[in-house]
Amino acid sequence: MPFSATTDPARTTGAQARAGSPAVTARDGASSHTVVLPVPPELASTVLDSRLRRLASRSKPPDSIRCYVEQVPLPHDDPRAERRREQEIGRAVDAERIPLRAVLLVFSDRRRDLVLVGHRSRVGRAGLGRLARFITSACGSEEDEYLPDQFLTVCPDVEQPLLWDCERRCPPSWGVPEPTARGTLSRPLPAVPGPAGGGGRAAVLAALCLVLDRYVRDDCVEFLLLDSPEATRCLRGFSLAIDPEEHLSALARRAERRLLADDVSEVSNASELSNASVAVVLSQGSRSEKYTACLAPIRPLTVSWEFAEDGTVFGTLHADTAAVHPRVVEQLAGQLDRAVRAVLAAAEPAEPTEPAAAAAAADGSDRAGGEPAARPRGRDLPALDPPEVAAVLAAADVPAPPNPLPVSIGTAFARIADRHPHKVALSGEQGDLTYAELHDAAQNGARVLRRQGVEPGDRVGICLEREAGLVVAMLSVLMAGATYVPMDPQYPSDRLAWTAADAGARTVITRMAEFPGAANVLDPDRLTESAVPGRDDDAGQEPTAPPAAAYAIYTSGSTGRPKGVLVPHSNVLSLVSATRADLRLGPADVWTLFHSSAFDFSVWEIWGCLLTGGTLVVVPYWVSRSPKEFRRLLVHRRVTVLNQTPSAFAALVEADRSAAGDLSVRLVVFGGEALDVALLRPWFHRHSHLHCRLVNMYGITETTVHVTAQSLTPADVAAGSRSVGRPLPGWRVSVRDVSGGPLPFGAPGEIWVGGRGVALGYLGRPDLTASRFLDDPVSGHRFYRSGDLGRLHPDGRLDHLGRIDNQVKLRGFRIELDEIRSVFLEHSSVSAAAVVLVPGPDGDRARARLDAFVVGPGPDTVPTLRAHAARSLPDYMMPSRITVLGDLPRTVNGKTDTARLVALAGEAAETPSSPSGTTDDCDREVLPNRTGQGAELDSDVRRPLHRLTAILTDLFERAVVAEDDFFEMGGNSLLAVRLSRAVEQAGLPRFSLHELYLNPTPSRLASLLESRQEVTAP
């Protein structure tokens, strides 16, 4: 080996071994800090030189301090001299060899700057300042006697938790970096006047929490805090729960209390936060010294604030651009500036700090009085200023292609049929139909419908299995100027009846002998079997004035009855126009009609194919349910364009592993549900993305099938990409907070979709339409609120993070079910997975649990899987059970059937060995008392401490001891309310939420209540 023993090659392999990435020095940079001080002109060089020389010669161990005097042949204010200074400031020192470097820069105009760089483990902020002032002091005598030890100390607690492994660090999910980005970035914040005497410390932390709360969907905002670097115990975790309803002044006070709560447990918190992605450095300084708190970010995002004697606040953002996008940093800077100003203004002691007012403020109530304008709350602070709002809106607003659209689907189809009359348009079990034949059949069908009394604008039900007649029927309805309402014959009959009635469909085209509740039932064969005379354009009763509805598809809402989404012709035509060029759709393509007509993925299959001249192969229902048969069909019919839900594709990938025969598929489009790229791994083992392109498309029925498109490569799989891509041309996307305000890049929020795909609304549901489809006052555009959770990249790509309501709450923890699912999918043996929240008996939320279902592994791998999951999931996210299934139950639309899984989980809970698969049941037992403090509880069962621990044990369903922290156990404000109610019922005195914050352990809360008991109940 050509490498010396001093380096471990394993540490330098992989991603970070790239040209220019300063791996080792990143650590030194994070621990180095710098002070720059101008040297007064009257100080003689000889004095200065001898001070520096003595500093170097007395360093312990010898030679651990280096002093340099450098002539800079440039005037002090020359830009090149400025660069020279900046470079000097940014040069790290290393802890072992040279913990302190002093550089005296002597400029050509005789001005001088002293640059001191120190390692934080040896010299703190104040020490650096003292040393700098000592060296440059004009009045010092030549015999200044000092020892470097006076300035250099060892701060052991600082170093250890600061050490973070560059390779294993967790980049923040909201950082949305460019995949190839690297390097660091420092961005100063504008100086802000603050209260003298360090009063601004809590205010800036409160402001940071407010801002970070937009980026983390968690109960608490937490970060590493490096406060007052001179103290021996200065590194700790800091966390604060954010409630947007809280007044800023109350928030600042809460931050202050948190900051002052200087107990030992805070220090141990720091190591728990060893993966924190944000660090904060607070320091006390002087306006004459220029201080740089770190030369490389301590964590991917590091915020340093220095407070001058007069209270002025100097902030700087330091970021690792491999983890945080520079645009995110830029937007964070703007938000922080506004938030710091707002909190400082609100925290000004204009109002008396009377306890009642403070308590009321902490409760978030208005009782303390004051006008709302004078007492701003967190929610009053807009995330972005107008230019940034414009920027986030523009990033995901893709202009439509300039092509004029045909007036209707029928006209567009007629045009294609004119161009390729003899090409096969539809291919089914009964034979093929050419474009000309299909056109004529539909024209005839339209005339039949008109004879039946169907008027333009009417809605006509279509309840057919996948067959050629289904497409003829759709086209006939459209050509008759009516709107089709597709229904799946597999649906229960009362749902069919309800749908037809709700849609006002007087005519239903179906093969069912009797259609529940329909006035007029028409067999699809009647559309074609009797030729109805008439001119070609006779059926041309088609809409001439968009936006006429082409179809109404019923989607099931999370609550109540399904609702009909009215989609106009122009939306479908825009969709085809937006995708045709990029996906290179054309007459050479063969598509499948795989999905139920009641699922809007089929809208894409049918019209994406027929309006670009392709051949549509109708997949019979029984083939669509058998992955093996379906794959055989793909080979046999030389299908080139395949559209699949990820769940169905997972099954196809399984079948593909062992099947013979070459696929001709050149394009796979994913839609209908969220795609976890991990499931593509086995596919890419067999198929190159260069021959078969995989495109993940995010969309919703209400926005016409698709909204965004993202091509997927093995690199995306490796990176675990959650991107669904940029909006299609003509579509726009925006990510909003709960009150509809645009969120910055990287921050998760509700996905709003606008542009050419937005449906007309819900049929006959004006209130629901008004609540989901809205004219956005911010952008002036019409948007549909999707209820999906997403985040935007600066380049306009969207990450899909699941349904907003897929976030569940369990014992106070907010849990994203999709996150748990992803962990299981990472395991090589798992081809599909689902995680559900199973409610406790009688809907008791406190006894709810998580169940995981996996497809792929053998039953004996469950313990392995559990161990695998436990490596990445916190305890509270570990499923209680892992069940292996042969396949995941799917809905009629091919999506994972969560309701069935919840039911399965319920059955499994009742029978010890599940009939549906292998279950690994490991409901946790109550932990034994960890600290042995239980003994003292027995002295008096009526003492508050005993009752409190009992109540908390009930609440958290685990043993709670006197020193357990309510919030660390997962407590939140809701649980606090339950706690307070229980405490009251137990006959104990009342306490407020902020008292709980201050006394979060049973023992502290008990002493508080005891003291109160003595007063109130003598």
Place this chain on the structure above:
Amino acid sequence: MSLRGRTVLLTGAARGIGRATAVRLATEGADLVLTDIGRDDPDVPYPLGRTDQLERTARSCREQGASVLTAGMDVRSQDAVDKVVTQALERFGRIDVAVSNAGIGAPAGKATHEFTSAEWSVVLDVNLSGPWRVLKAVAPVMLAQGAGSIINISSTAGLVGYRLFATYVASNHGLIGLTRSAALDYAPFGIRVNAVCPGPVGDDDALECRMTAVVAQALGLSYEEQEAVDLESVPTESLVQPADVAGAVAWLAGDDSRRVTGSVVTVDSGYTVR
């Protein structure tokens, strides 16, 4: 400013290609550790880089805003090289780029068998073993950093033969071999190793560049005769200037060449293409 925040160690920096390279890297924002031998050597028949020349280079670099550390260093001594690397680390905390530019063009002007053992050894020791010693000292630093660029200044004499220059040609061919092997050794660790091969370089008073004169002297020609021969040999009809070589080094030093390793960049006015 593609090298902002980077530290470069450059040997043979007193004059000529070394000085042009130092100033160019300074304008790109690099900080510099500049070395030259700083004294003449009885085994080398022409004056070597002097300390005052090295300080002149340093001053030109400082005028660009660079921070510069200078050191007298003989690349024939591993101790001397190690010491400079330690000083560089103390001062700058890192070494991102090492340019081995120090080299001697003579003793030369003899048929291969006529060289004495001492003449053979001194050229090999400076031109081939010198860059190896620099690499030996900086590679551990760069391995720890996970990144680095090592640039060896070879010559067209590393690509083709020259009559009466066996010492020089052999050492420069060897340097290209060293470059290629080292490139493979360190490629997985983010360290790139490349060579630059200048052709006949024109003398330049401002840079105190005297290469043509040295060659002329070795061959017993006048300066004008040598220059005429050189001009005759290059298709571009103009000799390579030190700044041309500096441009190639600046590219190899920076991230624009991040996927370039083990390569030989020829800057020779087309000398070797025919």
